[in-house]
Amino acid sequence: MRYVKLPKENTYEFLERLKDWGRLYAPVKISEKFYDFREVEDVRNVEFHYNRTIMPPKKFFFLPREKMFEFSISKAEYRETIENVEPFVLFGLHACDIHGLKIMDTIYLDEFPDKYYKVRREKGIIIGISCMPDEYCFCNLRETDFADDGFDLFLHELPDGWLIRVGTPMGHRIVDKSIKLFEEVTTQDICAFREFENKRANAFKYHEDWGNLRYLLELEMEHPMWDEQSELCLACGNCNLVCPTCRCYEVIDFPNLDGDTGYRERRWDSCQLRSHGLVAGGHNFRPTKKDRFMNRYLCKNSYNEKLGISYCVGCGRCTYFCPAEISFVENLRTILGIDEKSCPSEISEEIPKRGFAYSSNLGGEGL
Ligand code: SF4
Numbered sequence: 001m002r003y004v005k006l007p008k009e010n011t012y013e014f015l016e017r018l019k020d021w022g023r024l025y026a027p028v029k030i031s032e033k034f035y036d037f038r039e040v041e042d043v044r045n046v047e048f049h050y051n052r053t054i055m056p057p058k059k060f061f062f063l064p065r066e067k068m069f070e071f072s073i074s075k076a077e078y079r080e081t082i083e084n085v086e087p088f089v090l091f092g093l094h095a096c097d098i099h100g101l102k103i104m105d106t107i108y109l110d111e112f113p114d115k116y117y118k119v120r121r122e123k124g125i126i127i128g129i130s131c132m133p134d135e136y137c138f139c140n141l142r143e144t145d146f147a148d149d150g151f152d153l154f155l156h157e158l159p160d161g162w163l164i165r166v167g168t169p170m171g172h173r174i175v176d177k178s179i180k181l182f183e184e185v186t187t188q189d190i191c192a193f194r195e196f197e198n199k200r201a202n203a204f205k206y207h208e209d210w211g212n213l214r215y216l217l218e219l220e221m222e223h224p225m226w227d228e229q230s231e232l233c234l235a236c237g238n239c240n241l242v243c244p245t246c247r248c249y250e251v252i253d254f255p256n257l258d259g260d261t262g263y264r265e266r267r268w269d270s271c272q273l274r275s276h277g278l279v280a281g282g283h284n285f286r287p288t289k290k291d292r293f294m295n296r297y298l299c300k301n302s303y304n305e306k307l308g309i310s311y312c313v314g315c316g317r318c319t320y321f322c323p324a325e326i327s328f329v330e331n332l333r334t335i336l337g338i339d340e341k342s343c344p345s346e347i348s349e350e351i352p353k354r355g356f357a358y359s360s361n362l363g364g365e366g367l
């Protein structure tokens with residue numbers, strides 16, 4: 001890998017030069033507490049120290065709402081309306097969000113490439129940036145706190161600039177085109193990089209083993225946490241919208257008044273909404289709020305075989321932006337048995353056999 005240093009005084013010049021490669025999007029402060037990726041005109045508005053944006057970077061590749069094609073019934077034809085996407089630069093992604101995009105790639109690019117996603121992914125330049133965790137971050141437990149790939153450039157903060165890892169040929173071209181802005185990395189810079197990474201590792205709130213989580217979630221389907229917490233849930237779907245790896249969508253046809261033509265659109269869906277599990281004939285696979293609440297926890301904690309990580313990258317958004325103040329991470333810790341609510345101190349006849357109830361549902365004989 002190639003490493004270069006960007007002195008702090010060249011930071012804004014570097015951002016300005018990034019516009020040569022396409023529209024520049026970066027995190028900006030949009031209110032007292034919130035940040036979001038927005039197109040940047042004045043590079044001095046870019047936020048380098050933020051914890052999480054409201055919307056994750058997936059919104060640039062998998063649009064919240066997208067017209068797919070127009071159709072005509074009488075002509076028995078349809079015309080795809082896929083846009084001609086211009087190159088763009090996405091600056092300031094944290095490691096967890098880069099992992100989120102890698103997860104999205106396994107879904108939308110691997111087996112059956114999604115052309116709407118693919119065309120944007122090919123045009124997007126990804127520039128990562130280091131961060132310091134707050135109390136909502138748990139990417140360290142998800143092994144998504146450092147990105148080895150998935151970026152063109154990655155900036156690590158130094159006291160007097162940025163140590164940059166160059167990840168792709170595009171990254172090399174960006175550096176080479178503005179080579180006068182960069183310097184060689186010194187021993188002092190390496191020490192500062194190491195110091196920052198150590199400080200960051202210690203700044204995470206949680207340091208524990210989550211290796212058994214996905215098994216415990218399956219075993220603990222009758223845990224009282226599900227009733228208690230799903231009762232609080234408003235079924236608003238916010239947690240899905242802000243999640244960098246939630247990728248469900250619904251498809252809707254919009255017929256025109258001529259009764260012949262129209263168009264089809266897809267838009268983000270949420271497994272927390274009652275309509276999500278509804279199928280033809282009126283059957284609903286997840287009719288209750290509790291069913292849907294549990295579904296999200298199981299889905300997010302399932303395992304992406306290709307990447308060897310879970311579908312949750314530990315960004316903390318679903319907790320931070322939940323209007324009911326439900327803590328995803330604390331609920332998982334309850335299931336893991338990290339707090340005192342998980343297991344009774346003494347076994348008695350009244351204690352429900354939680355694992356047994358689950359396997360009975362499957363027609364088994366219990367554990
Ligand atoms: S954001 Fe919170 S209240 Fe809304 S559906 Fe998700 S868990 Fe429930």
Ligand code: SF4
Nearest residue numbers: 243312313315316318
């Ligand atoms: S489940 Fe929550 S913490 Fe995990 S990636 Fe999604 S929004 Fe982030």
